[in-house]
Amino acid sequence: MRDPLPPGPPYPSAVQTLGWWARPVAFLERCRARYGRRFTIRLLGSPPFVMLSDPEEVKQVFTAPPEVLHPGEGARILEPVVGRNSVILLDEERHLEQRKLMLPAFHGERMERLTGLITEVAEREAARWPLDEPVALHSRLQAMTLEIILRAVFGLDPGPRLDALRAKLTDILELGARPSAMLPFLQRDLGPLTPFARFARLRAETDELLFELIAERRAEAAERDDVLAMLLEARHEDGSEMSAQELRDELMTLLVAGHETTASELAWALEQLVRAPGALARLVAEVDGDDPGDDAYLTATIQETLRRRPVLPNAAPRLVRQPVEIGGRTYPTGVCVVAQSYLLHHDRAIYDDPYAFRPERFLDEPPGTYTWIPFGGGRRRCLGASFAMLEMKVVLRAVLARAEVRSGLDGPELTRRRSITLSPGQGAVTALHARTAIAA
Ligand code: HEM
Numbered sequence: 263m264r265d266p267l268p269p270g271p272p273y274p275s276a277v278q279t280l281g282w283w284a285r286p287v288a289f290l291e292r293c294r295a296r297y298g299r300r301f302t303i304r305l306l307g308s309p310p311f312v313m314l315s316d317p318e319e320v321k322q323v324f325t326a327p328p329e330v331l332h333p334g335e336g337a338r339i340l341e342p343v344v345g346r347n348s349v350i351l352l353d354e355e356r357h358l359e360q361r362k363l364m365l366p367a368f369h370g371e372r373m374e375r376l377t378g379l380i381t382e383v384a385e386r387e388a389a390r391w392p393l394d395e396p397v398a399l400h401s402r403l404q405a406m407t408l409e410i411i412l413r414a415v416f417g418l419d420p421g422p423r424l425d426a427l428r429a430k431l432t433d434i435l436e437l438g439a440r441p442s443a444m445l446p447f448l449q450r451d452l453g454p455l456t457p458f459a460r461f462a463r464l465r466a467e468t469d470e471l472l473f474e475l476i477a478e479r480r481a482e483a484a485e486r487d488d489v490l491a492m493l494l495e496a497r498h499e500d501g502s503e504m505s506a507q508e509l510r511d512e513l514m515t516l517l518v519a520g521h522e523t524t525a526s527e528l529a530w531a532l533e534q535l536v537r538a539p540g541a542l543a544r545l546v547a548e549v550d551g552d553d554p555g556d557d558a559y560l561t562a563t564i565q566e567t568l569r570r571r572p573v574l575p576n577a578a579p580r581l582v583r584q585p586v587e588i589g590g591r592t593y594p595t596g597v598c599v600v601a602q603s604y605l606l607h608h609d610r611a612i613y614d615d616p617y618a619f620r621p622e623r624f625l626d627e628p629p630g631t632y633t634w635i636p637f638g639g640g641r642r643r644c645l646g647a648s649f650a651m652l653e654m655k656v657v658l659r660a661v662l663a664r665a666e667v668r669s670g671l672d673g674p675e676l677t678r679r680r681s682i683t684l685s686p687g688q689g690a691v692t693a694l695h696a697r698t699a700i701a702a
Contacts, residue, residue, distance in 0.1 A: 266591075271301075282303065287575070287684070290604055299316045300319065309598050316589060317606065323640075329583060330584045331580035332354075333579065335353060336581050342461070344511055345514060347511040349364060350519065365645070379413055381656050381660065384653075391665075393696050394696075398690060398691050399532055400526070400686060403525040407520075407528070414488055415489040415649075417479065417490040430464055435517075438518075438681060472510045476494075519646060520646045527650070530567050532661070533571075533675055533690045537619070541621050545621075549658075549659050549662045558625060561651075561655070564651060566620060570617075571677075574683060576603055577600070582597050582598070601639065603635045665695060665697060668693045669693070670691035
């Protein structure tokens with residue numbers, strides 16, 4: 263009988279895990295060169311991952327019925343932070359229910375109302391960045407995207423509660439970003455001095471502040487534009503409100519899903535732009551232009567960054583719960599099928615000159631649903647995609663309006679894995695120079 267799984271590297275799973283974690287891009291490219299657009303990798307402590315990068319197969323993954331493929335089950339590792347009601351951890355009906363509650367908060371028109379607030383935070387933070395010396399912008403972008411989420415999603419106003427939550431959440435995210443955080447056995451309570459015990463204390467203190475915030479906002483009548491305000495208005499099908507625990511879990515989900523991803527993607531945008539002078543000049547001209555509604559090149563630049571440097575190199579792995587046929591092959595229960603954005607985005611049959619950074623490619627032709635998948639797809643597609651697009655536009659505008667940007671290094675930056683995201687290896691080292699000084 264034919265092996266039900268496509269072939270893949272024969273070496274031990276410890277070696278494959280090392281390749282996947284330490285050099286993900288090189289590892290994926292090598293596997294594709296050897297095995298083609300679908301192959302199986304075996305990682306320690308995980309079911310076999312079948313990596314797929316044919317657009318037709320990706321489509322079948324994204325459109326399979328909810329009872330057949332379970333992405334939620336594959337994300338269990340996040341439960342200690344996001345809690346068990348998190349939309350990211352659920353499947354089938356419970357997933358759909360949470361997703362329906364959250365979707366209205368991320369509609370375009372709601373997002374528009376947050377533009378002013380996001381712009382204010384971005385401009386204030388960017389004004390603090392040092393000039394005339396090479397700076398690794400990634401950590402500054404992390405601080406900026408954290409502030410944006412705390413203000414626009416959690417709805418926190420400046421003051422002691424914002425300061426306390428910023429400090430505690432930074433520590434929690436820092437602990438979560440350590441590679442050891444991904445090891446299941448360290449996620450257990452093994453004593454008062456372990457990293458988990460420290461994490462559990464921080465989580466308890468954070469939750470107290472979040473429950474306080476939720477109770478206060480529920481009691482007050484003021485109209486607000488933030489995402490928490492929308493979630494407070496959401497109703498389950500039986501008419502009941504979201505519980506405080508549900509609200510807390512979804513806020514933490516939005517933080518975990520939306521903070522590091524956007525910071526890393528912005529870091530890549532700058533890393534790519536400073537090495538593409540033609541694209542940078544065209545973008546600056548658009549940003550400086552008289553028509554604020556004209557952001558075609560800015561949009562294309564962000565789409566190209568997401569294509570060339572998808573911070574999540576794949577959509578959420580989907581656990582097969584019922585045998586499923588994809589691309590003429592039947593996959594058994596217990597394996598994961600994984601839509602591979604990195605390989606799809608770097609396929610010469612789909613993209614001309616795929617390793618070049620060329621925003622123009624998206625000016626005439628918008629990205630395809632199954633050939634451009636930085637936000638995944640189907641009913642699990644990133645809930646925050648429009649928030650992320652808006653945020654990245656606002657931040658790039660704020661940075662480019664204030665400063666001329668140049669590379670702070672000689673060569674390009676390699677890819678580094680930071681917990682689940684891929685980011686520029688040296689943190690997007692950039693030199694900023696005041697534009698007024700240059701003009702003078
Ligand atoms: C550049 C930034 C971002 C990227 C590249 C990104 C990418 C992704 C990807 C690949 C997925 C999995 C989709 C799938 O498996 O089909 C996802 C899910 C998700 N993202 Fe994002 N994301 C970004 C920013 C954000 C932001 C800003 C938020 C919220 C404020 C957010 C909230 C979520 C949520 C809640 C999910 C889970 C959806 C579900 O399971 O139904 N993301 N994201």
